[in-house]
Amino acid sequence: MADKKKTGKGTKRPLGISTKSVHGGEERHKYGDSVTVPIVQSSTFIFRDENDIREYTSGHKKRFEYARYGTPTTRTAELKLAELEGAEDAQLFDCGMSALTSALLANLSMGDHLVITRDVYKKTLQFAKNDLPRFGIEVSIAEPCAEAVGEAITPRTKVIFSESPTNPYGHVVDLGKIGKIGKKAGVLVFLDSTFATPYNMKPLDYGVDLVIHSATKYLAGHNDIMAGVVLGNADLVGKIRAYQKTTGGCTDAHSAYLLIRGLKTFALRVERQNRTTMEVAKYLEKHPRVKRVWYTGLPSHPCHEIAKKQMKGFGGCMSFEVDATLSGVQRFLRNLKIAQMGPSLGGTETLITHPASITYYDMTRKQRYDIGMTDQLVRLALGVEDVEDIIADLEQALAKI
Numbered sequence: 001m002a003d004k005k006k007t008g009k010g011t012k013r014p015l016g017i018s019t020k021s022v023h024g025g026e027e028r029h030k031y032g033d034s035v036t037v038p039i040v041q042s043s044t045f046i047f048r049d050e051n052d053i054r055e056y057t058s059g060h061k062k063r064f065e066y067a068r069y070g071t072p073t074t075r076t077a078e079l080k081l082a083e084l085e086g087a088e089d090a091q092l093f094d095c096g097m098s099a100l101t102s103a104l105l106a107n108l109s110m111g112d113h114l115v116i117t118r119d120v121y122k123k124t125l126q127f128a129k130n131d132l133p134r135f136g137i138e139v140s141i142a143e144p145c146a147e148a149v150g151e152a153i154t155p156r157t158k159v160i161f162s163e164s165p166t167n168p169y170g171h172v173v174d175l176g177k178i179g180k181i182g183k184k185a186g187v188l189v190f191l192d193s194t195f196a197t198p199y200n201m202k203p204l205d206y207g208v209d210l211v212i213h214s215a216t217k218y219l220a221g222h223n224d225i226m227a228g229v230v231l232g233n234a235d236l237v238g239k240i241r242a243y244q245k246t247t248g249g250c251t252d253a254h255s256a257y258l259l260i261r262g263l264k265t266f267a268l269r270v271e272r273q274n275r276t277t278m279e280v281a282k283y284l285e286k287h288p289r290v291k292r293v294w295y296t297g298l299p300s301h302p303c304h305e306i307a308k309k310q311m312k313g314f315g316g317c318m319s320f321e322v323d324a325t326l327s328g329v330q331r332f333l334r335n336l337k338i339a340q341m342g343p344s345l346g347g348t349e350t351l352i353t354h355p356a357s358i359t360y361y362d363m364t365r366k367q368r369y370d371i372g373m374t375d376q377l378v379r380l381a382l383g384v385e386d387v388e389d390i391i392a393d394l395e396q397a398l399a400k401i
């Protein structure tokens with residue numbers, strides 16, 4: 001679907017994000033006149049005769065060949081995501097980690113240098129620190145601010161990788177500044193925008209070259225599938241697609257269908273999650289059993305001003321420190337009736353995690369405290385339940401501390 005529709009007066013105006021969520025990337029008339037996108041569950045696609053093969057191999061005809069290279073259902077999901085992000089093209093992966101590791105490996109070679117910001121997703125940092133050097137790729141870990149990133153660039157730097165906002169503290173990087181640093185140095189800028197989503201932030205407008213999402217989260221939105229996506233200009237995405245064709249990490253049609261279905265309500269869900277999270281953050285900030293709240297939407301957050309500049313909403317995730325001992329925090333978590341304890345975020349169900357015992361279980365207490373992961377810290381990822389019920393649930397569980 002074109003990005004712009006003619007209005008009655010013949011002028012063109014961009015379609016809204018909800019319209020793009022529902023119709024983006026889809027053919028108007030689908031197989032069997034269905035209104036929904038068909039699940040084309042086929043590992044291979046047949047050729048009619050030698051002319052059919054020739055037309056395809058000579059590049060005169062676009063069609064599907066083998067499911068590792070894409071299917072009609074996965075391609076529809078990609079086109080819908082590209083419209084939502086305002087990108088020329090998108091490539092789907094079977095999870096966020098394969099999207100981001102493929103993006104890096106497709107663009108870095110032996111002798112190249114990567115600058116990555118310190119507070120990216122734990123597994124992303126682990127990959128950069130432990131795996132990339134095995135291939136002769138040098139990695140510098142920079143503080144998550146444009147100045148530190150700029151200082152870490154060397155003549156061999158090929159990619160800057162950052163994330164915004166980050167987890168669990170909601171740190172925000174200034175995209176405009178990082179975009180400019182990348183352009184000036186001739187270095188590609190990749191940004192993991194999972195926590196922001198294309199509803200709240202459009203990194204490509206700020207000079208970011210490649211946006212990456214764990215589509216497992218807000219994009220699919222129902223805590224039921226794994227998926228990942230990279231989005232950017234056709235050349236860059238094409239390079240990553242070519243890499244995926246040989247290394248795999250492709251999505252199947254069923255997951256792509258669930259992603260498409262989840263995306264139909266993407267704007268509705270994220271708008272709701274933005275509002276609910278803001279309300280809950282304000283409620284918790286005043287609660288006597290809460291020491292501190294980290295939510296970029298609150299003026300008390302150190303990155304609030306940058307977030308306001310580059311984000312339309314502040315997302316569905318926040319963290320807070322409970323004013324209690326470790327066993328008091330555990331009692332609070334145990335007594336929640338709506339929020340459920342588990343990793344992940346962005347789905348319809350509200351999830352709460354205790355980083356000290358889940359994400360960072362393998363660190364000593366000292367190591368955790370050195371990076372700010374106290375026993376009292378919890379992360380709350382809001383679903384789409386009624387905000388009054390979430391607040392009442394938190395209230396009764398905090399009262400049990």
Ligand SMILES: Cc1ncc(COP(=O)(O)O)c(C=O)c1O
Pocket residue numbers: 095096097098121163167192194195213214215216226227228344
């Ligand atoms: C910011 C961020 N990026 C990437 C990933 C990895 O995505 P996936 O779990 O879909 O592989 C995660 C997972 O939690 C994440 O939080």
